[in-house]
Amino acid sequence: MSQPLDLNQLAQNIRQWGKELGFQQVGITDTDLRASEPALQAWLDKQYHGEMAWMARHGMMRARPHELLPGTLRVISVRMNYLPANAAFASTLKNTGLGYISRYALGRDYHKLLRNRLKRLGEIIQQHCASLNFRPFVDSAPLLERPLAEKAGLGWTGKHSLILSRDAGSFFFLGELLIDLPLPVDTPTEENCGRCTACITTCPTGAIVEPYVVDARRCISYLTIELEGAIPVELRPLMGNRIYGCDDCQLICPWNRFSQLTQEEDFSPRKLLHAPPLLELFKWSEEKFLTVTQGSPIRRIGHLRWLRNIAVALGNAPWDEAILLALQERRGEHPLLDEHIDWAIARQIARRSDNAITLQPPKKQRLIRAVEKGLPRDA
Template sequence: MNYQELADKIKVWAQELGFQKVGICDVDLSEHEAALQKWLDAGYHGEMDWMARHGMMRARPAELLPGTVRVISARMDYLPPQAQFAANLSDPTQAYISRYALGRDYHKLVRNQLKKLGQKIEQEVGQLGYRPFVDSAPLLERPLAQKAGLGWTGKHSLILDKECGSWFFLGELLVDIPLPVDEAKQNDCGKCTACITSCPTQAIVEEGIVDARRCISYLTIEFDGVIPEEFRKAMGNRIYGCDDCQLVCPWNRFAELTQQEDFHRRPSFNSPDLVSLFSWSETEFLKNMEGSPIRRIGHLQWLRNLSVAMGNAPYSKSIVSALESRRGLSDVLDQHIDWALAQQLAQLPYNETSKHGRLIRIIQKGLPRDA
């Protein structure tokens, strides 16, 4: 079989299936194992215990699918045409939602297209051992993407490409045929440190290394406990994820809008007013978030995140009233609501706070006289 010819066909088929770029690499990630272990030993994975549980399997694709000799790494762009260029980041009365989550959940869509690609290859070669992955298994997808020529690992730890920046999803198709491999991309960040200096919580502790415990994306999505107070002000109005490191990246000026309508902004986020989103009942939350990656964090965590954003918003009677109405649902939520109420009332002159004596007693710590 002419494997080079097959590799060329695979890249054409991938584009027909909606991928913008595909690369091929071998399965040797041994050079990344020491760095992975060091990251885990430092506790940078936070409470994502599954990362430590799978250990070095993440650097050994062949353990996921015995017989694997190549990884086909694929990129699918997701920048929506109505991304609003982060305009609502500057409006503290509105919620900021990470751009990747504005539309439908990408996992199923990308995985289905990878599966179709595998089926197409199987039709060509007669028999094929393959398996698609999209954040669905312990796999170092970014080192694989770099090795396959899809880009390089930026200082924010995401994959960057000169042609499109970083607004794209990654997926992998493990196969058992010896396709020719592509050339890895070299780092082209240069001396730029925009992503590091712009991180609201200083989560990028070294070039290419993120301490998840400080990352707003981790705190709002993966972490379901009490968000440390030291990070709450820095979170601003970010209620699901954070794009700051990508928003400031010079390479993202070249990013193209996605043609995939599933990734376009859903109507419920056209005007994401904090109080309106906070007013959703659990039933409304589940209905409005059907098909969205946000659905998996659940209603209480949604309210927790919004509480922090409301605490960071300018004083509003409607915000104070809304926060009060949600007390008693859970201890974790109450801790964030009480903090938010304290932030709201601290913006009032002292003579005005006396009108909120009952609220101040609820918050327990009260307010300083010079607030």
């Protein structure tokens, strides 16, 4: 007669197996996310999801893991650190001639790596059970991963809407393994943001419209990655040199003093993507873009949107004749790109005029401004 399964011991083993597979933390929770449904519905009702139609299409299924895998009783939530050594946050953001790429995207695409590790974890658990149904997820299904991580004790939801850990800040990926075993669940951690609103006040575009609520339509990550059309003109000057994603709300967070560096080689920055000169990036052919971004999350936005984002960054850069020439050389390739190039050219020309004015005596400055405004020379 076989021994009954010791679920408490199995849960402890799962945490250990997870760490051996490279996860820095493993938590277990049930599937009840009813408490998150009102906030999700309100967010959708306000159209904060922008063009991400799949968010609305799946509706409340995102809060019901058991509908994704019938029979699911527990969710194993994991985190994996991604912050590379020498991340060069500040030096890249301050140098407007360089392109800033969100630190999570500097290396290999995390989706496949985490999913394979989660699948392996499921297979290990399966070997110790009479039967087990499981399914791994890494941003690959309508699932509220952050509330699940919160319930599983991985951290709390910060006012920027990301999961925060006292021991690891927020520079980590999340993944989930749905299983049909009634394992004991972990205890959620307490919220530790207090009165701090640094992430809200530092957001370049004011996308954090209230604590814990992000209007994706204003978020630079959404604008540079998810948005397929034109970037709103009023938001372009606020984007600076951020060409793929944005880390500002994480950079300013006091808890990220405790961020842990990744041990995964796959997350090491690729040389051509780490603090790259904007002018060099803007000259890439589609073939080079596809070659450099092979296996990278950046590849999914495509060459056109890549150039669109860089054009905006060039428009935000200080006056440089080389920038003006580079922008003009790419005109005519696509209407969407042309719109952003024309905007950037106008910005560059205006900046050149401003520079010229500052070098002239006051009377001549007024004359130059008058000419630019189309006024008579004697006005």
